[in-house]
Amino acid sequence: MVRPLSFLVALPLAAAWPGVMEANQRLQKRVEPGPREPLFRSGRPNTSQPPLGGFNAAEQFVDVRPGSGHEFRSPGTGDLRGQCPGLNAAANHGYIPRNGKVSTTQTITGLGEAYNMSPDLSLFLAIVSIALAGDPLTQTWSIGGAFPPSIPLLFGNPSGIAGTHNQYESDASIVRGDAYLNGGSVGVFQMRSWENFYNMGEEYTLDMAAAQSDYVTRWSILNNPYYFSAPFAGLVAPAAHDFVINFMSNHSAENPGGVLTREVLKSFFAVTGEPGSFVHNRGQERIPDNWYKRPALNAYNIPEVLNDVFINNAMFPGIVRFGGNTGTVDSFAGVDVTDLTGGAFNLADLAEGNNGACFLLQASMQGLPDATDPLLGAAGSILGWATQQLGPLNEKLGCPQLASFNQAFFDQFPGASYKAQGQ
Numbered sequence: 154m155v156r157p158l159s160f161l162v163a164l165p166l167a168a169a170w171p172g173v174m175e176a177n178q179r180l181q182k183r184v185e186p187g188p189r190e191p192l193f194r195s196g197r198p199n200t201s202q203p204p205l206g207g208f209n210a211a212e213q214f215v216d217v218r219p220g221s222g223h224e225f226r227s228p229g230t231g232d233l234r235g236q237c238p239g240l241n242a243a244a245n246h247g248y249i250p251r252n253g254k255v256s257t258t259q260t261i262t263g264l265g266e267a268y269n270m271s272p273d274l275s276l277f278l279a280i281v282s283i284a285l286a287g288d289p290l291t292q293t294w295s296i297g298g299a300f301p302p303s304i305p306l307l308f309g310n311p312s313g314i315a316g317t318h319n320q321y322e323s324d325a326s327i328v329r330g331d332a333y334l335n336g337g338s339v340g341v342f343q344m345r346s347w348e349n350f351y352n353m354g355e356e357y358t359l360d361m362a363a364a365q366s367d368y369v370t371r372w373s374i375l376n377n378p379y380y381f382s383a384p385f386a387g388l389v390a391p392a393a394h395d396f397v398i399n400f401m402s403n404h405s406a407e408n409p410g411g412v413l414t415r416e417v418l419k420s421f422f423a424v425t426g427e428p429g430s431f432v433h434n435r436g437q438e439r440i441p442d443n444w445y446k447r448p449a450l451n452a453y454n455i456p457e458v459l460n461d462v463f464i465n466n467a468m469f470p471g472i473v474r475f476g477g478n479t480g481t482v483d484s485f486a487g488v489d490v491t492d493l494t495g496g497a498f499n500l501a502d503l504a505e506g507n508n509g510a511c512f513l514l515q516a517s518m519q520g521l522p523d524a525t526d527p528l529l530g531a532a533g534s535i536l537g538w539a540t541q542q543l544g545p546l547n548e549k550l551g552c553p554q555l556a557s558f559n560q561a562f563f564d565q566f567p568g569a570s571y572k573a574q575g576q
Contacts, residue, residue: 186371191468198410199402205450233297241438271454284539318573323386332573333379340576363465381477381568384516459509477566511552
């Protein structure tokens, strides 16, 4: 169970390919946000909640040795890889299919085996990925770019999560550059962001992830006239910072809550070299040798994801914000959650109980196609299919009914309609 958050305040890589190197050189000339101290430090363990049940080496060991069936293998021709280092590493080790096309069942099983992600969280991420950019007929999605559907679909071909800018993929990533500033690419490894995080210390914590999320958010607002933070993607981006700590930390009897060192971080992010000579090796993300995942009793779940996001926002108010720049840099205008949801949620209460998780679930369904496709049978539409699939989880969390968000509030933001070009 997630502990109460009574102290929360109100929500208010040198690259491996030339185009990225050029983008990095341009971005080095942009405006850097000034230093900012947090309002407090949480001191959370890297499991988010206190580790339960101690350390179990046999249960937590992730065997990637030769002959294990999960040895590292570079992606081959046609294999799909995307922006998420954890997903890329899972595919490179065969915890999810090495071709990067994943079913719902494979998502739940593979991410549980590799990282002890809870079934509820992995199911949710799979359903959203399928609804936004996958194939609901086979319940398959791509961790990277497009793939052909099983049958031609009326609502278009699957783009993969690389094609979900401002729906799933978002600005202010932990190390990826904003699409608008990189010719529409969502896959640019931003060396500036990597070095900022790397230089925070020799071991990384959730408080450092909060500081990185604050840094990249303020940087994007200062430099990207099309910066935009949608209700769903605007929670996924800060949550992804916490995923790095929760899923990449190495656990031991001495440190059951986990430690994330520089070497482990570099392995997961496919970075080699030292400060001043870092190289990002695209697609080569790997799980380190002698690595132990988080305890099974601490399988990371949806309420805990939102719990971490709101603690981070309390430390650095402004990490969580919905709205965007209005066509010029540093022109951020926010959208009020109460107005957006017709009163179903309000800003101050999102950090209480399951409200944040419910908002995330319902925000994930906004903008899904509701046109009927006979191939989807009784579900009728993509929206109907996703609503059906997520119904049990919505009920489990006790979420209120919400017809839809008022999307007209986003018309003022050019970033809301900006179409990125994938990777």
